[in-house]
Amino acid sequence: MVRRRRVLASGASLVAAGLAGCSGGSGDETTTSEATSTDAGTESSDGTTPYTVHIEPNDPYTFEEVPETYGVVSGPLLDVGMALGIHPSATTGLERAPLKFYDLLGLDFDESEVTKLASGAESGYDKENFYAANADVWLIPKSTLARFTSWDDADYEEIESQTGPFLGTPLRFAPTAAVSESPNPYTLYEAFEKYATVFQRHRQFEAWQSMHDDLMRTIEEGLPPEDERPTIAAIWRGVSPDSGQFRIAPLHRLGNNTKSYYRLGMRDAFEGHYPDGPIGYEELLDVDPDYIGAVGMLTSATHEEFVNTVVEPFENNENGQQLSAVRNGNVVRSAGQYMGPIVDMFSTEAVAKQVYPDTFGEWPGPVGDLAEDERLFDRQRLLDVVHREF
Secondary structure, three states: OEOOOOOOOEHHHHHHHOOOOOOOOOOOOOOOHHHHHHHHOOOOOOOOOOEEEOOOOOOOEEEOOOOOOEEEOOOHHHHHHHHOOOEOOEEOOOOOOOHHHHHHHOOOOEHHHOEEOOOEOOEOOOHHHHHHHOOOEEEOOHHHHHOOOOOOHHHHHHHHHHOOOEOOOOOOOOOHHHHHOOOOOOOHHHHHHHHHHHOOOHHHHHHHHHHHHHHHHHHHHHOOOHHHOOEEEEEEOOOOHHHOOEEEOOOOOOOHHHHHHHHOOOEEOOOOOOOOOOEOHHHHHHHOOOEEEEEOHHHHOOHHHHHHHHHHHHHHOOOHHHOHHHHOOOEEEEOOOOOOHHHHHHHHHHHHHHHOHHHHOOOOOOHHHOOHHHOOOOHHHHHHHHOOOO
């Protein structure tokens, strides 16, 4: 299905057209030009000089020319590519992809131009689909594919020999290991800078970083003192109040799916005793968080769906009614799995308004209902950065 007029061109047409090409800030997203030159190798100014990029956990890779096409699986690297103004040429299932945010911006995602790598996000992978897509680079962690395939090193080497290299890195979420000093290797913007180097778009990354810094400056200036900031239990993998089973995601600088709460200064209700598996109402009541966060629901659900499947079931459940967050109307939602640079801006704005409405203004519920004069970041500025119009 083609979603209205295409604003983003394919990687090939963007390179050919030479369109003129926020971040860091807040401690957890800092990057430096020194890191770029050290880790990424020599920058090519004209797209012809070989350059080397090292993206953990992969070996360094030298590009002889700037890649024009890429493939992704379900996750934030889809949004990274879109933030750079490059439409993916291959993906897995798009059922929970953040297309609503692209629609709101007018960045139409043309599914007819996408080769499907699998029948779903977690099944149906076939090497033949990778050959057919023939992407110049795969922004896909091998560790992700390892969960859904039985491929070994020889399989990856075979695909790479006929297409492009695998240069994915895990950014989806911080697992239990994140709080035991074995986290994902990069924050979002650290990884974003790496991929900007892959596509030789350093000025565009710097423009994103500046825009992101401005948003976070606004946020940080409005936050209450640290000892007055609320606690939150961030729930991921779906929130089903009547099931009585909840999976808690830690608030951690490398936990990409909970970064909206972390950067809003919220405190982890489970800090120091993070549960290593699903918990029930008893454990939730023990910490009794000020807020309950539905991770991913800002992307995957409408406001009405969020109210009908999460908020009201909590309010109607006799155990849920005992939680302070439920009694006080403090069940909120954020983006999650697809949290790249674009989605991050929308999610940070939404959480700020849901948690601190007296400072940042009321949250209307539906993402598209926020009035222009109530927005915390400039949509046109974001579009200009995506199109490299500085």
